Every structure is written in structure tokens, then in C-alpha cells.
Amino acid sequence: MYSAATSKKLQEQTQSFLENTASITADNIQALRDVLRFHEYRYYVIDDPLVSDAEYDQLYKQLEKLETGNPLLITTDSPTQRVGSSLNQNFPTVQHLVPMLSLDNSYNAEDLFDFDRKAREATNLDVIEYCIEPKFDGASISLIYENDILVRGATRGNGVEGEDITTNIKQIKSIPLSAPFSKYGVQQVEIRGEIIMTKKAFAKYNEGLAEQGLPPLANPRNAASGSLRQKDPKAVAKRNLDAFLYHISYYTTIDGFTFSSDGEQNDELPRSKFLATHGGSLDMLWECGFRSPKKEKMVVKGIEEVIKHVQDFEAMRDTLPYEIDGMVIKVNDFGLQDIMGMTTHHPRWAIAFKFKARQATTKLRAVEFQVGRTGAVTPVAKLEPVFLGGVTVGSISIHNEDYIKEKDLKIGDTVLIERAGDVIPQIVKSMPDIRTGKEKEIVYPRQCPVCKSELYKEETEAVWRCINIECPAQAVERIIHFVSKDAMDIKSFGEANVRKFYDLGLLKDVPGIYKLDFNAIGQLEGFGKKSIDNLSSAIEASKQQPLYRLVYALGIRFVGETTAKTLANAVENLMDLAKMSEEELQQLEDIGVKVAQSVYNFFSNQQNLAMLEELQQLGLQLKNVKKEKTGTDTLHGQTFLFTGTLAKLKRNEAEALAEQHGGKIVSGVSSKLNYLVVGEDAGSKLEKAKKINTIKIITEDEFLDIVK
């Protein structure tokens, strides 16, 4: 899309705008837009940003300001025009220019041989060239651009008609609001693709749901498809969706020709190299600024190569940053596609190769109720064990009463379960159609299954809770959470040991972890000197864990890892949180009323404060080491990397110094790096950094000057 020379020019323009914002006037509004579009592309399409978020925001605000002052200068494809205003959109039905069909499916080599044989028969060729690309697991969309401007985005609907979701589509930043199709002689074009959520965005989204006490979504596909029809475009923007565009279904040329992937092709249709083959069209979409599978695709001759490639790809499926459920194999040449044509259901020139399912059906045998560390009573479905995506699944959390109702679950049901990537398995749905009549309702207990005290439920919540502070189940769960990997990460402690020590009376609460009687433990079977040494040094080491881990480990309701980091970063000492009011807490990034209230309640509780006091006396680090007085925040947002041998500082001292001033250490040279500090005998990192002109290459002395 952008040549090296253009990129350089745009980057220089960026720097000059940033250095002198006064130079930005209505006269160069177009240059400013070009700059912003360029950085959107770097960030969202090719994932290789050249400016920090703050710098982007600064320029974006300038554009907003200019446009507010000069409304006549606003263009429909201005970066500011993504933001939707209507809060309650409706989605009118629209007709696709070419129906969106399904794909035929294949599951093994034999199916693919069969597909190839038919293709060769239909085209009278000995060998066919195929284009192979991932089958993205999301929600399909179709986009129309006219005279280079995005004019419509629609859902697939029934294939013939979909819903107009243009405003929501505009929230997806990897979809350009304008694209230079006219450069290729194209006037109107309909393209198709898939809206997806990356695994990372999905994990973050589910984490957010968990912090609100809501059950997670089962897979990124549901998260993506559920977003498209959101009434509030801002809610769509929040989900950080992505889009792959992989098909040109229709276009008209400026010269008056029409191409339709389901119609009789005109022999006179001028076909540039981009518009002669499917692979070429992916290159063209890429050149127009879309995230097409240009790099993921592979063009090969003959079906044997196809089979090898799809098998290789399946083996590395889990290493991709997004979910795919197979590969799509397409006859590469558009002329041959035309000869092969389509059925009413699918094109004959394409086939999906489905990967091994991550879904399975099984029986829901029973439901057990477990008490968590916050007293929440969670139903857990006990399943007939099934093997799924490499693990045996025997039980799955079914969250709460509302969830059970929504999924319509009964004991004895056949259920569809799914394990998407590394996500915890979830129940997708039950199958009421095949019930025998012997299924039983799931009955929620009204008493704690462990301590038998009565359960309570707040009106606004879906969860029943045991509110007995002495409830042993909660105590055990709190300790298990405290030592767990994402919390204090006390290796070799583990759930089983916590339960064992608790049952034997050797451990009764969190401070007890630091007062364990190792003599008594030594008497237990399976605890030799070595394992006791390991345990005791792991416990000792945990005292120095960074503050955010401790905040998370406390298990305050609604405080997940992200919130824990926000809280820890806001203070110099954990006890400072106890001094903050609900209002002050709400001022922190992404902390809402509910979280603020929960944190406030936690730190208003005398027992909790006494426990923290005790932890401090036992030697735990309650200070935010990074935030201590010695440091400043002068290097906030700046990234550093050290290479070669430093003369005055040890490598880790230098890194700590950068961090004390708010800098961040990164692991490799990329455009995200701000400073490379070079010592004696620097090697390949230096060479690489020299090629990226935004990286400042400095000596150790220059570094010391910066941090002084």
C-alpha cells in the first residue's frame, strides 16, 4: 500500500506535525488526514506502529479541532468519521450484489482428490493451480466501495439479503474508509471477508466480563458475530475487532465492464494481473490497504501440494494469533472459475478443508455446586468425559442460574461443548430436540454445600453467595487463589497441598502461608527435605513479588489482573488504597462504580486491614518498588533496549534505572523501540536498529544523561 519512499515522507510529515502543532492549519488538513490514515494502517492492518498511541491521539485531536472549526472541510472518509453518533440504530435489509453462498466441505485427502478430479474434468486440464488460504472463524460481511469510498457494509443474512451495518463496520479500524480501487480501473466493487476477534482481544474481553461478574463467551466467533448488530457503535469499537477481506465478488470498471463471480464472464473484460486470478485479487486488496490474507495465502500447482500444505497448516494452527477452523482451497484462475460455475449452495471452484473439530457432544450427568473464594456458589456440570482438542473434558463451569436458563440445561441432556484454542471449555448449547423425558431440572441449593449456612442473592446479581466469613470452603479457595500462578505464583504449593494442609489444621488463612510449621509438614508422607526446601524458598521468594500480584492475590471481587495493575500503579504503598474514597478510585482508568465500591469495601473491613498488617510484619513487600521516590516519570511511554557490554553499569542495573524513570524495557528491535543503548561490541541489534530511522541510537553516557 505504501512504498518505502511514501512511508518515509509520511513519517517525516508526522514528526514535523508533532514538533510544531502550530503548523497544522486548514490548509494542510488533507496532509494531516493522510498521516493519520497511514498510522491507522501501520497499527491495525500490518501491526507495526511507528508512533505511540499518545502521539496518534495528539494528531487526531488536532484534526477534530480543525474540522469543528471548518465543518465544510469534513470528508466522508476522514478518520474522525468512524465514530458513530446514533445510539439506537436499526439495520435495514439490503440486497447483496452477488449472493453470498456457502462452501462445500472436505475432511480428508480423499475428499480433496475428488474435488480436484471434478475440477480437472470440468476444465479439461491435467494440472490445476490452486490458491489456499485460512478459513477464518468469525462472522462474514460484505462491503461496497464506490469511487473509492466505503458506502455500505452488510451482514451475510440469508445469503441473498443481509442487514446494513455500515456504522458498526466503520468502528473496525483495519477496514479503510476509502481505498484506491480507481487506480486499478475499478469504479464500484463488492468485497467479502470475515470479522474476527484475535485470541488476545478475546481473552481481554472475557477478562472484562469476569471482572463484572459475568460469564465468559464461549469463543471468539460468538464474540465477533455478536458485535455486528450492537445498537451502540461505541460498544462495537470497544471489542477491538479485526477484519480479513478475501474475496472480490463483483466490480464494474471505469470503462463500463462488469465482473460478477456468479455470472457469465465477458471475454472482453480487461484483466490486469490483479484481476486475473484469486491470488492476484488478494494482492490487490492488500495494495488497497485491506488486511487480506496476502501473506497467509499459498498458490500451488496440483492437489498433492494442496494436501501437504493444509496438513502443515493444521499442525501450526495454535500458533496463529486468531482462530481458524480450516483452509479454503480455490481454483486460482478467474476464467476457470467461470467455466466451473456454482450450484445454488456453493461455488464449484472452491472447497473448505475442515480441521479437526474442537466441538463435541456429550452427556450432562450431574451438577455439583462449588463455593468460591468470594462465597459465590458456582454450578459445575459433570460430563461424560470426552476427548477434545488434546484434553479430556469431564467438568465445565455453568456459571449461574441465568446461564442455565439461557442455555436451557437439564441433567441428562446431550450438550455441545467447545474448546476454542486455549480457552477453558464451554457449553455451547443443549439439544432439547433429543430429550427422552427423563431429564431432570437442575435444582439450586439454598444452603451452602459446605458450611450449610443460608445463601443470599443480591437483586442485581445472578449469583448466590455464602456470606459466612468462617466458611471453610471460602478460606481454602482464597488461599488457593493467593498462591496461584497468576497471583503470588508460589511454585510447588498448589491446590492439593493447600487442601491437605488446611484439612490437617496446618494452615487456616492467608498469613498462615508465611507461618507454616515445616517440622510438622516434614512428618507427612511424601514430604522429604528437598520438597520442603523448595516449598519454603518459593514462599520466601514470593514476599518480593511486585505489588500488582499481591493486589490481585487478595481476591477482591471484580479485581482481575488488569485492574490489579491499575490499582498497584496508582499508589506507592498498598495501604494508600485504604485511604482512597470511592470517588478517587473511580478516577482511575477503567475503574467503574462497581469495582470502586468493591475495592473500597475491602479496604474498609477491619479484618482485611489486620490481615494486611500481619502480611507486612511477616515480610511481604507492600511498597510499589517502581514508584518509589528515587524514580521520576520522565521516560514515561519510552522504550529501551540495551546491547553490547556497558562500561559503568551492569545490564540489569541499567534496565532498572530506565524503569525507575517510567521507561519500559523491550526484548527486540522493532519500530516500537525508542532508544537503543549501545555498549562495547554491539552486534546484530545495532545493525537492525540502523535500518529503522525512528530509533534513537545512544551511548551509555548519553543514557546516563537522560536519566540524570
Ligand code: AMP
Ligand atoms: P460454511 O459456513 O462452513 O458454509 O463456510 C462458508 C463460510 O466460510 C463463508 O460464508 C465465509 O464466511 C467463511 N470463510 C472464512 N474464510 C474464508 C475464505 N478464506 N474464503 C471463503 N470463505 C471463508
Ligand code: ZN
Ligand atoms: Zn459456606
